[in-house]
Amino acid sequence: MTSSQSSEFLLEMTGIDKQFPGVKALDKVNLKVRPHSIHALMGENGAGKSTLLKCLFGIYEKDAGEILFLGEKVSFQSSKQALESGVSMVHQELNQVLQRTVMDNIWLGRYPLKGFFVDHDKMYRDTKEVFEELDIDIDPKVKVATLSVSQMQMLEIAKAFSYDAKIVIMDEPTSSLSEKEVSHLFKIIKKLKEKGCGIVYISHKMEEIFEICDDITILRDGVWVDTRPLEGLTMDAIISMMVGRELTQRFPPKTNVPKEPILRVNNLTAANQPSIQDISFDLRKGEVLGIAGLVGAKRTDIVEALFGIRERSGGEILLHDKVMRNRDAHEAIQNGFALVTEERRATGIYGNLDITFNSLVANVEQYKENFGLLSNRKMKSDTQWVIDSMSVKTPSHQTNIGSLSGGNQQKVIIGRWLLTQPEILMLDEPTRGIDVGAKFEIYQLILELAKKDKGIIIISSEMPELLGITDRILVMSNGRNAGIVETKKTDQSEILALAARYL
Numbered sequence: 001m002t003s004s005q006s007s008e009f010l011l012e013m014t015g016i017d018k019q020f021p022g023v024k025a026l027d028k029v030n031l032k033v034r035p036h037s038i039h040a041l042m043g044e045n046g047a048g049k050s051t052l053l054k055c056l057f058g059i060y061e062k063d064a065g066e067i068l069f070l071g072e073k074v075s076f077q078s079s080k081q082a083l084e085s086g087v088s089m090v091h092q093e094l095n096q097v098l099q100r101t102v103m104d105n106i107w108l109g110r111y112p113l114k115g116f117f118v119d120h121d122k123m124y125r126d127t128k129e130v131f132e133e134l135d136i137d138i139d140p141k142v143k144v145a146t147l148s149v150s151q152m153q154m155l156e157i158a159k160a161f162s163y164d165a166k167i168v169i170m171d172e173p174t175s176s177l178s179e180k181e182v183s184h185l186f187k188i189i190k191k192l193k194e195k196g197c198g199i200v201y202i203s204h205k206m207e208e209i210f211e212i213c214d215d216i217t218i219l220r221d222g223v224w225v226d227t228r229p230l231e232g233l234t235m236d237a238i239i240s241m242m243v244g245r246e247l248t249q250r251f252p253p254k255t256n257v258p259k260e261p262i263l264r265v266n267n268l269t270a271a272n273q274p275s276i277q278d279i280s281f282d283l284r285k286g287e288v289l290g291i292a293g294l295v296g297a298k299r300t301d302i303v304e305a306l307f308g309i310r311e312r313s314g315g316e317i318l319l320h321d322k323v324m325r326n327r328d329a330h331e332a333i334q335n336g337f338a339l340v341t342e343e344r345r346a347t348g349i350y351g352n353l354d355i356t357f358n359s360l361v362a363n364v365e366q367y368k369e370n371f372g373l374l375s376n377r378k379m380k381s382d383t384q385w386v387i388d389s390m391s392v393k394t395p396s397h398q399t400n401i402g403s404l405s406g407g408n409q410q411k412v413i414i415g416r417w418l419l420t421q422p423e424i425l426m427l428d429e430p431t432r433g434i435d436v437g438a439k440f441e442i443y444q445l446i447l448e449l450a451k452k453d454k455g456i457i458i459i460s461s462e463m464p465e466l467l468g469i470t471d472r473i474l475v476m477s478n479g480r481n482a483g484i485v486e487t488k489k490t491d492q493s494e495i496l497a498l499a500a501r502y503l
Helices: 003-008 049-056 079-085 102-107 120-134 149-162 179-194 206-212 235-243 299-306 329-334 344-348 355-367 376-389 406-418 436-451 463-469 492-499
Strands: 011-020 023-033 037-042 064-069 087-090 167-171 198-202 215-220 223-229 261-270 279-284 288-292 312-319 337-340 424-428 455-459 472-477 480-486
Touching: 011 049, 023 037, 023 049, 023 198, 023 215, 037 049, 037 179, 037 206, 049 167, 049 198, 079 087, 087 149, 102 120, 102 149, 120 149, 120 179, 149 167, 149 179, 179 198, 179 206, 198 206, 206 235, 215 235, 223 235, 235 436, 261 299, 279 455, 279 480, 288 299, 288 436, 288 463, 288 492, 299 312, 299 337, 299 424, 299 455, 329 337, 337 406, 344 406, 355 376, 355 406, 376 406, 406 424, 406 436, 424 436, 436 455, 436 463, 455 463, 463 492, 472 492, 480 492
Parallel strands: 023 223, 037 198, 037 215, 087 167, 167 198, 288 455, 288 472, 337 424, 424 455
Antiparallel strands: 011 023, 011 064, 215 223, 261 279, 261 312, 472 480
């Protein structure tokens, strides 16, 4: 390798192959990252993005191909080795020691020592130095458990920075951040770029890619499609390369027709304050009702109270004009309510169990036959229905759901709840971390359910999503109902003005 070549790229991954039982995850994939650049890595869920980076990071062993880092051939045997060599990864699913301090988490496994003992003063000073460099305002001595999700995200970036990383991989770093927090994150990313880092940036948010990225590599079904400078590319061109077909519109045509109210909610108030207070609204048959609001508006508290997993101190829930107690999730399911939660890994999936279990767990009573034994035939049939109807990419029913991409995990969860045949389907951030093609499929599914006279409630932080698929939008502000608007007659500025009403 010539010196001119070695200076052109910090990282070169060439012809990378990776096979798992029943599926070829990567087939001759390439990724080349320049210094002083932000490189978007894009593709549908299951395209191989995470697998490729895990091969770089020493989590998976590649089957074929070559990795050059700083001009040298490397094959990291562990994430520790990768970190110490200058490759850092900020994961989408944060994995921190919650009961230890911020500075403990940053220097874990490499504490500064004074003799045989940890030098806490030096650790504090070093942490403050990193935070000041990145303009992060967090006390190094507080427990991580007291931080917000966005602060935890900043902590992970600071940790990557502390390793003096040359390559920093960021996997959906803005998925849980507010607009202000995203702006701060972008400033930090640009600082890393100015210092000569190469940032590999994974996001399904097209607007972000165009705002901060310089180059783009696109994968599809485990195969490298193209690497190009971002300048001159259009959103439609990127989507077409990602999905292998023209996607002429981001949202399906709305053909559902809302009818009479199916659900009435009167003065709903949660027991533990601060939370929701005196929330009233109705939901019509065949309607998609959006819930909008800023971070901290208590949008999620509404659906948790309806589903019986947040205690109520007041209010009334009427389904078909009949009072529903919904004292816990089991009772809510029996009454025809279903909830797809926001935190997929924490509260949605059983990561170490297979597709079958994850598809059927909310509907087990339906499979009991004589003597309480479960019917394998019915279970197999319903699992196949989830896989087929939701277009889940999986080698088999027995595959652990944790090994699927985020989008395929989400499809299984939605399929699970559809098997309970709910009257009211509530979805909290259903497309977070999901690619454009899979989003379109989920939107189609939501609108098809609405056409079958189901009532749909969708919470989303993505304004285009709310404006694209809902019929009305309930805007939350500081735990209160700031107003309900008709989607066709509103716009982003009106919704944001309502969201700030009670701040």
